[in-house]
Amino acid sequence: MAGNDALLARREKLLGRNMSTFYQDPVHLVKGEGVWLWDADGRKYLDCYNNVPHVGHCHPRVVEAICRQASVLNTHTRYLHEGILDYVERLTATFDKSLDTAILTCTGSEANDIALRMAQAVTGKTGVIATDHTYHGNTTAVSQLSTRMPPVGGYGGHVRHVPAPDGYRPLGGEPGQAFTDAWAAEIEGAIASLNETPHGFSALIIDPFFANEGFPELPEGFLQKAAAIVKKAGGLLIADEVQPGFGRTGTHMWGHQRAGIVPDIVTLGKPMGNGHPIGGVVANAETLNAFRKAFRYFNTFGGNPVSCAAAMAVLDVLDDEQLQANAREVGAYAVAGLAKLSEKHSIIGNVRGSGLFFGAELVLDRAEKTPAADVATRVINQMRERGVLMGKLGIHQNATKIRPPMPFSKENADFMLSVLDDVLSGL
Numbered sequence: 100m101a102g103n104d105a106l107l108a109r110r111e112k113l114l115g116r117n118m119s120t121f122y123q124d125p126v127h128l129v130k131g132e133g134v135w136l137w138d139a140d141g142r143k144y145l146d147c148y149n150n151v152p153h154v155g156h157c158h159p160r161v162v163e164a165i166c167r168q169a170s171v172l173n174t175h176t177r178y179l180h181e182g183i184l185d186y187v188e189r190l191t192a193t194f195d196k197s198l199d200t201a202i203l204t205c206t207g208s209e210a211n212d213i214a215l216r217m218a219q220a221v222t223g224k225t226g227v228i229a230t231d232h233t234y235h236g237n238t239t240a241v242s243q244l245s246t247r248m249p250p251v252g253g254y255g256g257h258v259r260h261v262p263a264p265d266g267y268r269p270l271g272g273e274p275g276q277a278f279t280d281a282w283a284a285e286i287e288g289a290i291a292s293l294n295e296t297p298h299g300f301s302a303l304i305i306d307p308f309f310a311n312e313g314f315p316e317l318p319e320g321f322l323q324k325a326a327a328i329v330k331k332a333g334g335l336l337i338a339d340e341v342q343p344g345f346g347r348t349g350t351h352m353w354g355h356q357r358a359g360i361v362p363d364i365v366t367l368g369k370p371m372g373n374g375h376p377i378g379g380v381v382a383n384a385e386t387l388n389a390f391r392k393a394f395r396y397f398n399t400f401g402g403n404p405v406s407c408a409a410a411m412a413v414l415d416v417l418d419d420e421q422l423q424a425n426a427r428e429v430g431a432y433a434v435a436g437l438a439k440l441s442e443k444h445s446i447i448g449n450v451r452g453s454g455l456f457f458g459a460e461l462v463l464d465r466a467e468k469t470p471a472a473d474v475a476t477r478v479i480n481q482m483r484e485r486g487v488l489m490g491k492l493g494i495h496q497n498a499t500k501i502r503p504p505m506p507f508s509k510e511n512a513d514f515m516l517s518v519l520d521d522v523l524s525g526l
Contacts, residue, residue: 103127121148121490122483131156134504134511136488147489147503147515150456153345153370154416155506161373164412165405173405176203177397182407189414191381193352195361200387203402204378207341207368208236213380213396214364215240215302218335220393221363221386224299225257228289232263232494234311235304235339235366244304257298259289263494266315267449267460268468275318283324290332302335307354307362308343308456313493316451322358335386338362341378342456345370346417346505349427349454357453375409376400422505426454433457433501433512440516444523446471455507458499470495474526481522487515 110118130137133155136144187201204210229244242250243258264282271281293300329336343354351357368378434457441447448462463469475491490500
């Protein structure tokens with residue numbers, strides 16, 4: 100079997116340069132099962148990163164559902180099929196009753212692209228607000244939302260960015276109401292700015308858990324004031340649930356439910372089919388029908404019978420194996436373990452998270468809260484060398500990103516915490 104150097108050379112030749120990889124020494128994976136991965140040399144890794152295999156790598160019930168449906172029929176939605184109807188019926192039952200229809204796609208990027216166009220169709224306007232450290236996909240439309248990779252040719256002028264909320268260094272200087280008010284004021288300012296242009300204001304798009312922003316700890320009701328401002332201004336609120344959705348936060352099925360808001364549009368992706376490509380947009384019927392009237396949209400593979408079978412199996416496993424409850428219990432246990440490590444390692448400035456999405460912000464000085472981005476890079480690479488896969492993210496790229504498959508156990512957490520303790524001790 101080819102070594103890493105040979106594989107990297109082939110990737111560059113066949114897939115082009117600058118293809119991203121994880122870690123300074125990339126991992127050549129050949130097998131996955133549950134929360135474990137194996138490389139080409141037979142080495143076993145604890146997966147503390149991947150939310151795509153949401154109910155575990157190669158879950159037998161999902162694999163069986165895919166194989167069973169693929170052996171019978173797979174086609175597109177211009178033919179009638181009960182699979183997509185059964186799935187959407189079951190999916191929308193997990194939302195507020197106002198969110199009762201859906202369009203199925205192949206990716207979260209497509210879902211967010213559709214969501215932006217839905218807002219345009221409803222409002223007749225094109226102006227969008229996002230945070231300044233967000234990521235919502237890679238279509239031309241949603242790439243306009245990112246500040247980290249500015250689009251070729253520049254921005255179209257229809258996007259306004261507000262500061263990514265940072266509970267560790269809050270706007271307004273205080274972590275409570277002052278922070279909530281300061282961030283809401285940023286939303287008001289962005290709406291006013293858009294309304295001074297021909298674009299007007301159509302939507303605020305957020306991940307309600309603010310995952311890419313570093314999943315900050317926020318005051319209770321933080322998003323409720325912003326949601327009210329958006330509604331008063333005639334805009335739509337889009338909740339990107341690609342990362343916090345499907346029970347990951349432990350307390351709720353969806354991130355926006357945890358935040359105490361009801362969005363107008365919800366977008367779904369990655370974990371929906373446990374690795375099988377499927378995404379979706381959930382909205383009320385009026386919003387969805389306005390989109391279908393304004394845009395001639397069809398997706399050949401979106402909502403195909405095999406994808407729907409995979410997605411239905413994911414919901415079955417989530418329910419039958421009580422994985423949301425597991426996320427709540429194990430996540431709380433792991434966060435408590437990180438808090439104990441912070442008593443020993445001063446480089447841990449802040450511990451936060453919910454369910455099976457948690458981590459620690461690494462700082463050079465707790466008093467100054469100086470981000471330790473380079474140290475975070477060293478930590479995740481040394482964790483990989485010791486058999487634990489995790490990542491980093493956040494406004495300052497100094498927060499560890501621990502987001503394992505949902506069957507992650509307390510024993511898995513103990514192993515991860517033990518390795519992290521060793522790595523931090525050796526810095």
